Amino acid sequence: MSEGHLSLFYKELEAGRLTGSKCKACGEVFVPPRPLCSRCGGETETVSLKGEGAIESFTVIHVPPVFLKDASPYILALVRLEEGALVMGRLLGYDPSKPEEVKMGLKVRFEALKEKHGEKEETIVAFKPLEA
Amino acid sequence: MLAEGVYIVGAGMTAFSAKLHANKTGRELLVEATWEAVKSVDKGITLHKDVEALFIGYFTPEYYEHQSHIGPLAATWLGLTPKPAFRTEIACASSSAALFAGVTAVASGLYDVVLVAGVEKMTSLETERVTEALALASDDLSESKVGATFPGLYALLAQAYFRRYGATWEQLQRVPIKNHYNGSLNPKAHFQQTIGQMAEKVGKKLGVQYKDELDFLKNSPFNRVVAYPLRLFDCCPISDGAAVAVLASGRAARRFTDTPLRLLGVGLGTDNVALQDRADLTSLVATRNAAEAAYRTADISPKDLDVVEVHDCFTIAEWLAVEDLGLVGRGEAPRAYEEGLTGIEGEIPVNTDGGLKAKGHPVGATGIGMLNEVWHQLRGTAGRRQVKNKAETGLVHNVGGSGASAAVFIFGR
Numbered sequence: 285m286s287e288g289h290l291s292l293f294y295k296e297l298e299a300g301r302l303t304g305s306k307c308k309a310c311g312e313v314f315v316p317p318r319p320l321c322s323r324c325g326g327e328t329e330t331v332s333l334k335g336e337g338a339i340e341s342f343t344v345i346h347v348p349p350v351f352l353k354d355a356s357p358y359i360l361a362l363v364r365l366e367e368g369a370l371v372m373g374r375l376l377g378y379d380p381s382k383p384e385e386v387k388m389g390l391k392v393r394f395e396a397l398k399e400k401h402g403e404k405e406e407t408i409v410a411f412k413p414l415e416a
Numbered sequence: 417m418l419a420e421g422v423y424i425v426g427a428g429m430t431a432f433s434a435k436l437h438a439n440k441t442g443r444e445l446l447v448e449a450t451w452e453a454v455k456s457v458d459k460g461i462t463l464h465k466d467v468e469a470l471f472i473g474y475f476t477p478e479y480y481e482h483q484s485h486i487g488p489l490a491a492t493w494l495g496l497t498p499k500p501a502f503r504t505e506i507a508c509a510s511s512s513a514a515l516f517a518g519v520t521a522v523a524s525g526l527y528d529v530v531l532v533a534g535v536e537k538m539t540s541l542e543t544e545r546v547t548e549a550l551a552l553a554s555d556d557l558s559e560s561k562v563g564a565t566f567p568g569l570y571a572l573l574a575q576a577y578f579r580r581y582g583a584t585w586e587q588l589q590r591v592p593i594k595n596h597y598n599g600s601l602n603p604k605a606h607f608q609q610t611i612g613q614m615a616e617k618v619g620k621k622l623g624v625q626y627k628d629e630l631d632f633l634k635n636s637p638f639n640r641v642v643a644y645p646l647r648l649f650d651c652c653p654i655s656d657g658a659a660v661a662v663l664a665s666g667r668a669a670r671r672f673t674d675t676p677l678r679l680l681g682v683g684l685g686t687d688n689v690a691l692q693d694r695a696d697l698t699s700l701v702a703t704r705n706a707a708e709a710a711y712r713t714a715d716i717s718p719k720d721l722d723v724v725e726v727h728d729c730f731t732i733a734e735w736l737a738v739e740d741l742g743l744v745g746r747g748e749a750p751r752a753y754e755e756g757l758t759g760i761e762g763e764i765p766v767n768t769d770g771g772l773k774a775k776g777h778p779v780g781a782t783g784i785g786m787l788n789e790v791w792h793q794l795r796g797t798a799g800r801r802q803v804k805n806k807a808e809t810g811l812v813h814n815v816g817g818s819g820a821s822a823a824v825f826i827f828g829r
Contacts, residue, residue: 290557314693316558322693341579341697343571344644345563349551350544352563360564362572362692370692372562383644388579401561408562 289317292330298407300396302333304369313369315409335394336414337365339387344380351401357381363392363411373409391415418523418713423669423676424827426461426662427791428452429784431604432776434539437656442474442481442537443493445658449781450494450533453660456791458673461529461662463495468527470494470501471517473510473534474780477503479549480540490533507553507816508729510534511659512783512823518663519682519825528668534785535658536778546654550779553817555690567643567651569691569818570730574646576697577732581747585645586630590753591731592649592773593629598760599774601801606655606776650731655776659784661791677794680809681714681826683707689820702822703740703813710811710824711742718742721826722807723793724764725786727815728771737813738766741824765803768793783814783823794829 289305293316296303305317309326317330341362348356357380363371374397378386390413397410430437430448437445454461461467472490477483487501504513511534518532538546551560554569577583592611599605600613609617615632619625626632633639639647662672669676685702688694695701711717718741726737735749743764744752752758758766769775769789772782790810792798812825 322688323695341572341576343568343575343646344641345565345568346640346644347547347565347567347642348563349548349560349565355563358563360562360568360572362576362697370694372558372564372690372692374562388575406561 289319289330293317294407297396297409302335302394302409304331304333304367305329306331313367315369315371333365333367333369335365337363337371337392339375339390339392340364340370341388342375342386344383355399359386361392361411371409373411376410377412418679418682420523420525421666422519422522422679423664423666424661424679424787424791425664425669425672425676426453426457427660427788428454428456429604429659429781429788430657432606432655432657432778432781432785434606434653434655437537438539440537440656442477442535442658443489445537445656446472446490446533446535446660447493449658449660450531453662457662458675459671461672463531466529467496467499467531467662469499469521469530470496471504471514471530471532472501473504473512473514473783475505475507475510475536476549476552479545480537494531496531506821508727508777508779509783509814509816509821509823510780512814512825515661515784515787515825516682516684516823519679522663522665525665528665530663531660532663532784533658533660534781534783536780537656538654538778539656543654558690558692565643566818567646567730570732571643571646572691573697573736573818574732577735580698581750583750586634587750587754588650588731588735589630589633591728591734592633594759595728595767595771595773598768598801599770601799602769602775605770605774606653607770607774611649646730646732652729652772652777655778657776657778657781657785659781659788661784661787675795675829677791677827677829679825680716680828681710681712683709683713683824685822687820689817691818699746700736700740700815700819700822702819703737703815703824706822706824707741707813710826714826716809716826721764721809721811722805723768723790723803723810724766724813725769725789725811726766726771726813727782728767728773729777729815731773733815734766734771741811741813760801760803768798768801768803783812786812786814787825790827794827
């Protein structure tokens with residue numbers, strides 16, 4: 285049986301690497317990887333991403349889902365990677381009680397974050413300020 | 417194009433509320449709304465005899481009532497068995513999908529009379545569990561798992577909008593202030609108090625006097641941050657409710673009323689579920705596409721609308737909606753709201769019933785709940801919130817999730 289795109293994504297994520305897919309027809313890059321381009325329906329190839337980009341939007345979650353009760357407040361950001369894809373991740377390295385210190389356009393770098401969701405350990409996408 | 421005309425000959429809804437329906441199930445709310453719709457039919461209707469099919473929106477009955485297979489269940493409770501009946505689901509626009517199914521069924525000539533409905537019985541669960549149920553409308557892997565909540569997703573849209581247009585949270589507060597005022601005129605609204613009235617009440621309790629509504633929204637500990645920059649009053653409440661409409665073909669409509677509403681235009685839109693897969697964070701492309709199709713089928717422009725119902729699950733959603741529907745230009749919502757353009761007495765009244773914010777948002781019932789408001793406004797039965805100039809044309813805009821689904825319907829008298 286061949287590897288699913290998402291199982292590959294999470295295996296790579298656990299190893300600290302970020303993967304996406306690049307459309308062979310239109311060149312659009314999406315995270316996580318997927319067999320068909322979400323923009324034009326073209327076939328894709330799976331690519332490794334450098335994981336550097338800039339913050340396009342962010343929020344601070346004060347009322348979290350049940351499985352993250354102990355983690356809140358935390359910052360979520362949408363980051364535009366240099367490769368073009370937009371990616372949602374946890375923003376580390378800032379105080380969630382001081383959102384005014386987070387700046388739009390801030391340069392960040394991908395990091396894999398391991399955390400407990402209830403009893404389960406999960407690995408999720410996170411970002412840290414580039415200069416830190 | 418619609419091959420055959422489709423008419424609305426009756427509409428009804430329960431009050432939307434977190435308290436009133438504590439001891440009722442979804443199926444009972446549905447019966448209550450249907451009964452009102454039956455009574456609204458001018459020349460009378462006999463459900464079992466006249467209605468040929470039932471389409472019903474309910475987002476997550478599995479969570480709230482441990483129940484799927486809602487179509488036949490609803491048919492049983494409405495005495496409609498053995499008529500065709502099924503459930504439709506596109507998150508918060510689920511009943512718009514039911515309306516769409518009903519419209520296409522009638523427009524195709526397959527049926528002459530159908531019932532379309534929506535319901536959500538939400539308060540059976542604790543708020544935390546409701547939040548989980550709502551999160552099912554986002555991308556589980558790319559969003560929920562990373563810690564996104566629905567207020568969080570709209571907060572990300574708000575921040576992107578603020579950044580692009582230099583708008584502020586303070587300017588956005590015109591939305592809940594307007595919608596709570598409208599809700600205060602609607603006996604079926606979840607909240608029937610203006611924010612000023614709430615400020616006075618809370619102020620008395622705390623021994624504080626708030627200068628005005630914005631002062632209260634800004635400085636009251638009651639208006640806590642949910643997902644920065646959005647606070648409690650930027651979010652719609654959790655409500656129970658149901659809403660129903662009766663659709664009829666051109667040849668059947670006059671049997672039921674001499675003053676039906678006519679469906680003029682319809683459009684559906686779809687976008688990628690995850691925000692990270694979207695092309696634009698300052699606009700909902702699904703709304704723009706649905707609106708374009710609806711204006712095209714109706715052959716009218718936004719200028720022709722007299723009353724508009726938009727999906728304001730969060731305050732920023734109303735700004736995006738009025739822009740994406742073409743009521744104002746991109747980036748113009750903040751100024752339009754400062755000038756009162758969308759008030760009941762304004763040039764384009766928006767959410768005269770209080771919107772999701774004050775009227776409430778029983779998810780699956782919302783789209784047909786909006787149709788109920790247009791039904792009343794166009795027939796001149798909207799009571800204290802009736803728009804001034806005689807409303808000839810009304811629009812309903814319903815969004816699923818953070819904007820992956822959108823439906824737009826235009827009705828005329």
